Amino acid sequence: MKKILSIFSVMMVFAFGSCIDQNYPIWEGAEVEFQTAVVTAPVAGQNYPRVTVANTVGSHSFQVNLVARQRANDETIAYRVVSEGTTAVEGTDYNVSGSLVIPANSSTASLTVDVIDTGAIGGSxxxxxxxxxxxxxQPSENYKRVQLRITRPDPSED
Structure with a gap:
């Protein structure tokens, strides 16, 4: 009797479960985000993470993700330097272009920062x-920012 009741219960679950109309919403938007912001905890008191590199690194790349269907054409994505969180000087400490290209049929691109070796002057x-x-x-509100800390060796360490 228990076996028959169990089989009947399973059949009822399949019968009633298959009749439910399940209209899940499909998001059709398109956003870009920093991979580093997705996988790294933010700096205390801020909504963005920080990556630290030495001024001798040459360049540092951040992966930028396209959160959408891949595009048939290249997509040029603009970015900016936020003055409120920046103490580095363009042309002295770093160089950036201000845009990057997500290639056609791709979901990622690299934003490259050229880090200038300012020598052993200490600090960051x-x-x-x-x-x-x-x-x-559009940029993802939660993952649109990332900070790069450039450290400079102390001159007394030479």
Whole structure:
């Protein structure tokens, strides 16, 4: 009797479960985000993470993700340096272009910061970057910023 009751219960679950109309919403938006912001905890008191590199690194790349269907054409994504979180000086401590390209049929691109070797002067400077997107692809509100801390060796260590 228990076996029959169990079989009947399973059949009822399948019968009633298959009749439910399940209309899950499909998000059709398009956003860009920093991979580092997705996987790294933010700096205390801020909504963005910080990555630290030495001024001798040459360059540092951040992966930028396209959160949407891949595009048939290249997408140029703008970004900016946020002055409120930046103490580094462009041309002295770093160089950036202000835009990056997500290739056609791809979901990622690299934002490269050229880090200038300022020598052994001690201390560190910060560079806060923010994705701006383009007319069709907006930046993710939660993952649009990342900060790069550039450390300089102490001159007494030479």
């Amino acid at each position: 400077v910060d560079l806060l970057l923010e994705l701006e997107g383009n007319s069709e692809i």
